[in-house]
Amino acid sequence: MKNLIGIDKVKAEQLIIKLNDLLANYQLFYQNLRGLHWNIKGKEFFELHLKFEELYDDAVIKVDEIAERILTLEGEPLHTFSDYLKTTEIKEERNITNGAQGVEIIVNNFTTLIKKERVILSLASNADDEGTVSLMSDYIAQTEKTLWMLNSYLKSYQI
Numbered sequence: 001m002k003n004l005i006g007i008d009k010v011k012a013e014q015l016i017i018k019l020n021d022l023l024a025n026y027q028l029f030y031q032n033l034r035g036l037h038w039n040i041k042g043k044e045f046f047e048l049h050l051k052f053e054e055l056y057d058d059a060v061i062k063v064d065e066i067a068e069r070i071l072t073l074e075g076e077p078l079h080t081f082s083d084y085l086k087t088t089e090i091k092e093e094r095n096i097t098n099g100a101q102g103v104e105i106i107v108n109n110f111t112t113l114i115k116k117e118r119v120i121l122s123l124a125s126n127a128d129d130e131g132t133v134s135l136m137s138d139y140i141a142q143t144e145k146t147l148w149m150l151n152s153y154l155k156s157y158q159i
Protein backbone atom coordinates (compact mmCIF):
# COMPACT_ATOMS: atom_id res chain seq x y z
CA MET A 1 0.00 0.00 0.00
CA LYS A 2 1.29 3.43 -0.99
CA ASN A 3 0.42 6.78 0.53
CA LEU A 4 -0.69 9.80 -1.51
CA ILE A 5 2.87 10.67 -2.57
CA GLY A 6 3.64 7.08 -3.59
CA ILE A 7 5.74 5.98 -0.58
CA ASP A 8 5.13 2.57 0.98
CA LYS A 9 2.79 3.20 3.97
CA VAL A 10 4.62 0.91 6.42
CA LYS A 11 7.97 2.50 5.57
CA ALA A 12 6.43 5.97 5.81
CA GLU A 13 5.14 5.10 9.31
CA GLN A 14 8.67 4.19 10.43
CA LEU A 15 10.00 7.43 8.96
CA ILE A 16 7.30 9.45 10.71
CA ILE A 17 8.33 7.98 14.10
CA LYS A 18 12.00 8.80 13.46
CA LEU A 19 11.21 12.27 12.13
CA ASN A 20 9.10 13.00 15.22
CA ASP A 21 12.04 11.92 17.35
CA LEU A 22 14.28 14.29 15.37
CA LEU A 23 11.69 17.06 15.76
CA ALA A 24 11.55 16.63 19.55
CA ASN A 25 15.35 16.73 19.73
CA TYR A 26 15.50 19.83 17.51
CA GLN A 27 13.01 21.64 19.76
CA LEU A 28 15.16 20.96 22.83
CA PHE A 29 18.23 22.00 20.87
CA TYR A 30 16.49 25.23 19.84
CA GLN A 31 15.62 26.06 23.44
CA ASN A 32 19.17 25.23 24.61
CA LEU A 33 20.46 27.72 22.02
CA ARG A 34 18.07 30.40 23.27
CA GLY A 35 19.23 29.84 26.85
CA LEU A 36 22.86 30.15 25.76
CA HIS A 37 22.11 33.27 23.72
CA TRP A 38 20.60 34.88 26.84
CA ASN A 39 22.89 33.62 29.60
CA ILE A 40 26.39 33.60 28.13
CA LYS A 41 28.83 35.94 29.89
CA GLY A 42 32.41 37.08 29.53
CA LYS A 43 34.84 38.47 26.98
CA GLU A 44 33.31 36.54 24.07
CA PHE A 45 29.76 37.65 24.83
CA PHE A 46 29.16 39.60 21.61
CA GLU A 47 30.62 36.92 19.36
CA LEU A 48 28.82 33.97 20.99
CA HIS A 49 25.54 35.80 21.61
CA LEU A 50 25.35 36.37 17.83
CA LYS A 51 26.54 32.88 16.91
CA PHE A 52 23.86 31.26 19.10
CA GLU A 53 21.24 33.51 17.51
CA GLU A 54 22.39 32.46 14.03
CA LEU A 55 22.16 28.81 15.08
CA TYR A 56 18.69 29.07 16.62
CA ASP A 57 17.40 30.98 13.57
CA ASP A 58 18.56 28.02 11.49
CA ALA A 59 17.13 25.48 13.97
CA VAL A 60 13.68 27.08 13.89
CA ILE A 61 13.58 26.73 10.08
CA LYS A 62 14.56 23.07 10.36
CA VAL A 63 11.92 22.44 13.04
CA ASP A 64 9.27 23.66 10.60
CA GLU A 65 10.70 21.68 7.68
CA ILE A 66 10.81 18.45 9.71
CA ALA A 67 7.21 18.94 10.93
CA GLU A 68 6.00 19.64 7.40
CA ARG A 69 7.84 16.60 6.04
CA ILE A 70 5.98 14.52 8.65
CA LEU A 71 2.69 16.00 7.39
CA THR A 72 3.70 15.34 3.78
CA LEU A 73 4.24 11.69 4.73
CA GLU A 74 0.72 11.76 6.23
CA GLY A 75 1.83 11.77 9.85
CA GLU A 76 1.17 14.08 12.78
CA PRO A 77 4.06 16.20 14.04
CA LEU A 78 4.49 16.31 17.82
CA HIS A 79 3.68 19.84 18.90
CA THR A 80 3.60 19.96 22.70
CA PHE A 81 6.55 20.36 25.03
CA SER A 82 5.30 17.48 27.19
CA ASP A 83 5.57 15.17 24.16
CA TYR A 84 8.98 16.58 23.24
CA LEU A 85 10.28 15.94 26.75
CA LYS A 86 9.01 12.35 26.68
CA THR A 87 10.74 11.71 23.35
CA THR A 88 14.00 13.66 23.34
CA GLU A 89 17.50 12.37 23.91
CA ILE A 90 18.93 15.92 24.03
CA LYS A 91 18.63 17.21 27.58
CA GLU A 92 17.61 20.65 28.78
CA GLU A 93 20.55 22.85 29.76
CA ARG A 94 20.21 25.36 32.56
CA ASN A 95 22.19 28.46 33.59
CA ILE A 96 25.20 27.95 31.33
CA THR A 97 27.26 31.15 31.37
CA ASN A 98 30.66 29.86 30.22
CA GLY A 99 31.29 30.23 26.46
CA ALA A 100 33.44 27.15 25.91
CA GLN A 101 31.04 25.02 27.94
CA GLY A 102 28.16 26.39 25.86
CA VAL A 103 29.90 25.58 22.58
CA GLU A 104 30.73 22.11 23.86
CA ILE A 105 27.03 21.52 24.63
CA ILE A 106 26.13 22.63 21.11
CA VAL A 107 28.73 20.26 19.62
CA ASN A 108 27.27 17.39 21.66
CA ASN A 109 23.70 18.29 20.69
CA PHE A 110 24.66 18.48 17.00
CA THR A 111 26.41 15.11 17.29
CA THR A 112 23.17 13.59 18.62
CA LEU A 113 21.16 15.21 15.80
CA ILE A 114 23.50 14.13 13.02
CA LYS A 115 23.47 10.53 14.27
CA LYS A 116 19.67 10.55 14.06
CA GLU A 117 19.73 12.22 10.62
CA ARG A 118 22.03 9.51 9.25
CA VAL A 119 19.64 6.79 10.45
CA ILE A 120 16.69 8.62 8.84
CA LEU A 121 18.63 9.10 5.59
CA SER A 122 19.29 5.39 5.37
CA LEU A 123 15.65 4.47 6.14
CA ALA A 124 14.38 7.07 3.65
CA SER A 125 16.70 5.76 0.98
CA ASN A 126 15.39 2.25 1.60
CA ALA A 127 11.81 3.62 1.21
CA ASP A 128 12.69 5.43 -2.07
CA ASP A 129 11.71 8.61 -0.24
CA GLU A 130 13.92 11.08 -2.10
CA GLY A 131 12.30 14.10 -0.43
CA THR A 132 13.39 12.99 3.05
CA VAL A 133 16.76 11.77 1.73
CA SER A 134 17.49 15.18 0.27
CA LEU A 135 16.36 17.01 3.43
CA MET A 136 18.55 14.83 5.65
CA SER A 137 21.45 15.02 3.23
CA ASP A 138 21.35 18.85 3.36
CA TYR A 139 21.13 18.86 7.16
CA ILE A 140 24.03 16.43 7.50
CA ALA A 141 26.33 18.42 5.18
CA GLN A 142 25.47 21.72 6.91
CA THR A 143 25.88 20.25 10.40
CA GLU A 144 29.22 18.66 9.49
CA LYS A 145 30.51 22.07 8.38
CA THR A 146 29.20 23.75 11.55
CA LEU A 147 30.81 21.00 13.66
CA TRP A 148 34.14 21.66 11.97
CA MET A 149 33.86 25.35 12.86
CA LEU A 150 32.73 24.79 16.43
CA ASN A 151 35.45 22.21 17.04
CA SER A 152 38.02 24.64 15.60
CA TYR A 153 36.78 27.24 18.07
CA LEU A 154 37.14 24.77 20.94
CA LYS A 155 40.78 24.06 19.97
CA SER A 156 41.74 27.40 21.54
CA TYR A 157 40.71 25.90 24.90
CA GLN A 158 43.00 22.87 24.62
CA ILE A 159 46.67 23.12 25.61
Ligand SMILES: [Fe+2]
Nearest residue numbers: 037038049053
Ligand atom coordinates in the same frame (compact mmCIF):
# COMPACT_ATOMS: atom_id res chain seq x y z
FE1 LIG B 1 18.28 38.18 21.21
